[in-house]
Amino acid sequence: MIAELDEVEVSYGGRAALGPFSLSLAAGEIVALVGPSGCGKSTALRLLAGLEAPQRGEVRRDAAPGETAVVFQAPTLAPWLSAAANVALPLELSGLTRREARERAASALARVGLAGREAARPAQLSGGMAMRVSLARALVTSPRLLLLDEPFAALDEITRRALADDVLALWREAGPATVFVTHNVEEAVYMASRVVVMSPGPGRTLADVASPAALPRPPGFRTTPEFRESVEQVSAALAQGMAAA
Amino acid sequence: MIAELDEVEVSYGGRAALGPFSLSLAAGEIVALVGPSGCGKSTALRLLAGLEAPQRGEVRRDAAPGETAVVFQAPTLAPWLSAAANVALPLELSGLTRREARERAASALARVGLAGREAARPAQLSGGMAMRVSLARALVTSPRLLLLDEPFAALDEITRRALADDVLALWREAGPATVFVTHNVEEAVYMASRVVVMSPGPGRTLADVASPAALPRPPGFRTTPEFRESVEQVSAALAQGMAAA
Amino acid sequence: QQEAEAPKAAEGQTPIRFATDWRAQAEHGGFYQAVATGEYAKRGLDVRIVQGGPGVNVPQLLAAGQVDLGMGSNSFIVLNLAKEDVPVKAVAAFMQKDPQVLIAHEGTGVNSIADLKGRPILLSDASINAFWVWLKAKYGFTDDQVRKYAFSPAPFLADKRVAQQGYVTSEPYTLQKEGGINPKVMLLADEGYPSYATMVLATDKLIADNPQAVKAFVEASAAGWRSYLYGDPAPGNALILKDNPEMTQDILDQAREKLKSYGIVDGGDQAAIGRMSDERWAEFFNMAAKEGVYPPDLDYRKAYTLQFAP
Amino acid sequence: MAAALAPIVLIAALLGAWEIACRALSVPSYVLPPPSAVGEALAADWKGLLASAWNTLAMALQALVVASLAAQLAALGAALSPTVHRALRPLAVALQVTPVIAIAPLVNIWAGIDHPERAIVALAAVVAFFPIFSGAVTGLRSADPDLERLFDLYGAGRGARLLRLRLPSALPFLLEGHKVAAGLAIVGAVVAEFVAGSGSAQGLAWRILDASHRLQTARMLAALLALGLLGAALYALFEALERAGLKWWRGR
Amino acid sequence: MAAALAPIVLIAALLGAWEIACRALSVPSYVLPPPSAVGEALAADWKGLLASAWNTLAMALQALVVASLAAQLAALGAALSPTVHRALRPLAVALQVTPVIAIAPLVNIWAGIDHPERAIVALAAVVAFFPIFSGAVTGLRSADPDLERLFDLYGAGRGARLLRLRLPSALPFLLEGHKVAAGLAIVGAVVAEFVAGSGSAQGLAWRILDASHRLQTARMLAALLALGLLGAALYALFEALERAGLKWWRGR
């Protein structure tokens, strides 16, 4: 167990935002979080990262500082740093030499399709590019706990699939426990070992759909009937939750 | 003709970002813009809005100030105003009384599923909620020219489809010439009378796929073979463009 | 508006506003005494004293008509007015000796002003083009001796080599009381420094329009000074303490004592209170003009009038 | 709790060290009196000090209000028209670098010898003007460029843009400017009193100056302490205002 | 072009009105001389004025450097430890509200009677300190909260967080603080020269005071004009710096 939410509840200014909600994340697991807009997915991610504390319930984490990487829903880049410097930042903070950090940053940027844009400032990048820099910064540190908040939302289908495979490749190498939020059900089923469907309003668990196949995915997985069936199952849970609200 | 880009080229700091690119938008048309991340879609939208001038080529517009509405890629809300006040802002600026503006804003917020959150500040909203406020602000003015930059990217499938139908309903009422950027090919084909596919790098037009059916969509349109065919066509053009790069 | 706010004169009295050059102190004692003992009222004047301060420019107040009469601290100030063609004249001098002193530490080999040659001296900005000119001319002092005096004697106390300027009525007592030393005090006037001090300035217009009022003011002030120095100073002191709450009785007492013992006001001759003379003005002007402070052809006589002086 | 005590402990330690140093080195009290002497002066004078401090505070607050209004009006004018901006900027800077003592005589004449408090307020306002003006000018230009673009699209006029976009965007800079200006208004009121307080003004300034001339350093430090407390209180007020303002502004 | 001329036209108009008013009302020149008289004084004195202005500028720049270093160090200390912050803040405010004239004698003693320039720099630095300190403190707290969260996650130490997040985030506020402080350093140098100069020192303060003592108001205004130009030039420099700095900071 790397991280666990145990019947947590969060509210802002008296308005319930999440829960009661539980989620347990074992080492090497990939969990997809899907649910309607505003149900508390980002909040759950912040709890898992230890950036916020719940009003009720408990959060248990087994990751030291520096072992967690997060991609926030909006690209959170330092405007005064180049793309490469932004990506190199966590490496430099963890003690790597500047040169090595920059080298690794450059290769991480190339991996997300931004070779040649190392020197660009965040303000000079398109929305999708900025999000990819943010993703590169998370992947470059080889974290034990990886938390991704809609990392591919601003990306076209092809780039999206390429990056999904990239995250899976990283996962094969280092095996970080991963939670990612997505609105794309197919993506959720393709990438995750488990898909957690949340209800609207203050989000609770509606369904917890295990993957029909082991990770990494067999080739052609997206076209198998098991895949379609899981997608149907998740979509149905989602639709049911929203209809009930 | 409401707006037209005529062989425009844009570059930033000597690096080509768009073009040469042409796009002509007739009254009452809905054009979807799809293309890989960083190809210049947002740039093209800014040109159409008259917020930026191209280095080469010409932009022609036939919309007075106040007749254009834009949803930027990131929700661009005033942090010091409530959701309702943000939406009411363009109305108040166009001379409506405060009361009427607030009433209309409230109904626009209800339309995007944010009834009851009128008083919330942008910082208290989730990413998808903020984007919906931004969309409500654009729709509330009944513009002649509507420019949407990935308005549904941060939304779940169900909310997304509901809002797409909402935009189409608005279009039926007021018939604004609309350009919207999306990464969802099915959405593009479903909503648009024409899908323009852009190439990577400095974006050019790769394909211009007309809709197989008239707007508004017949019921069950998403399951027709014509729909699937158009989707295939657009996807193929996209994949081809990226492979060539 | 000015009219409405002008002080109401008592029945038949001429209202006079008199601006001093500093906060109320014993150096203004005679004027306060004259107010307190009714010397002005007796002569048909309703006098209000307006205290000065660091930013109060008496000649400008006079020129702008904000006050009727003002105090001229020394002869340089009065001649500066003449040089700039300000239509103002000195009508009486209530200090025959300028109380300006130089102060040095005891036991540093300074026995007279001449011994200060080559030593650092703390001088205020206003002194540089005033008595410093005289010192340079008479003793061969040079500008590189000058250090800034901001009216705190602390830097003087901190450094034995240093000398400083001062008023005979003020700094020596401060140094004695707070600094615990008995410094060497040298009065410039005793070495022949020819400046008057504490003059009464009147505008040419007032002199022309209402010479009786000026005359009455000078007479009453002289009476006030006589009473303050040789009578009971309590009424004047009470007014001073009221106007300047920072003032204390001991400071007033010692200052009055110094004014008397050094003969500052009357130069040793009670009858001379308020007096000015052409010779003394000529002497002063010739000294200053020789040092280049004024053009030699300046008509210094327009700076004063002997019409009212006793 | 321990954290709240820390500054008190620090200050107590500083005072203790000062007292011991004064006694051990037998520093003459006109150079630097020990805190105990300052305390005595404070105890002896506190009534007068309180009255004077109140006087100075009243002047400073009036000056702050005047400066705030004038600076914000000027900044609004500058924001409405680049021409006004170019014309006002050098004047504002010139005003900032003009020493109070140089213009005091003119202001004294203008205010009239019977209204030294007007002169004091005017001079202190001159001192406090610039940080608010500069903050307002910078703040009025700091709006989110994308929001500016939206206002372009809405066809918003200059006035509407100013009131509904630039002014609220300027808030953080305005708050910062006022925080700096508050202290300047106080010191401005004191300095103005030095040079314009023709007798009837009874603030802290004359106490400080007189004590300094008379080498009564303990009395001077007591007055300075009162001034410092005044400044700290006003600053704390403005910092609380800034925190609340920013919280409101950001919406969380 | 027309826009560039506007301020010149405005200033010319103001000067014209002033000249006419002076002549029409025959204001005595020692109260307010007409601009032509100021111009003459300027023409007659310009060499000396230039030298004095240079002198004052040199003092002001040294003071600004000292103030900038001290204020930023203090702000960094405050950012590293809330305790230091709580302890420093009231001291900084007290320093801001302390009138230069009150501490001048002490500073004079400390600097030594033969080094008035040290005293001037120290006093002017005291005057310029606060806006930089306040701007730095505010700026160091203004980092994007999400970036702060990322630094939490990276397990960044206080030092690293300060250097790599808070300091760069503070840049806009630091620039604004320096802009305000630049003018204060100049006026601080002038005031310090009033109270701590070497009597014969040749800064602008001496010229202003001397002219004022001699009732040569035109000469005084010429010196004030030189001071204003100095301030405007320094301000323009800092504004250009601010613009360039912000452009760099934002990356566009």
Ligand SMILES: Nc1ncnc2c1ncn2[C@@H]1O[C@H](COP(=O)(O)OP(=O)(O)OP(=O)(O)O)[C@@H](O)[C@H]1O
């Ligand atoms: N700082 C805050 N203050 C007040 N309310 C907040 C705050 N942050 C989030 N909320 C509220 O908490 C709820 C959950 O927000 P959260 O961001 O977790 O949603 P989400 O599931 O990530 O939505 P989305 O898919 O739109 O990003 C929302 O109703 C939101 O308005």
Ligand SMILES: Nc1ncnc2c1ncn2[C@@H]1O[C@H](COP(=O)(O)OP(=O)(O)OP(=O)(O)O)[C@@H](O)[C@H]1O
């Ligand atoms: N202000 C700017 N300065 C420099 N370069 C810029 C600027 N704005 C955009 N660019 C560059 O222009 C190109 C096109 O950007 P644009 O935002 O139009 O892309 P996009 O198609 O909208 O991408 P996405 O789908 O990721 O939002 C990108 O390479 C981007 O780096």
Ligand SMILES: [Mg+2]
């Ligand atoms: Mg979210």
Ligand SMILES: [Mg+2]
């Ligand atoms: Mg874009």
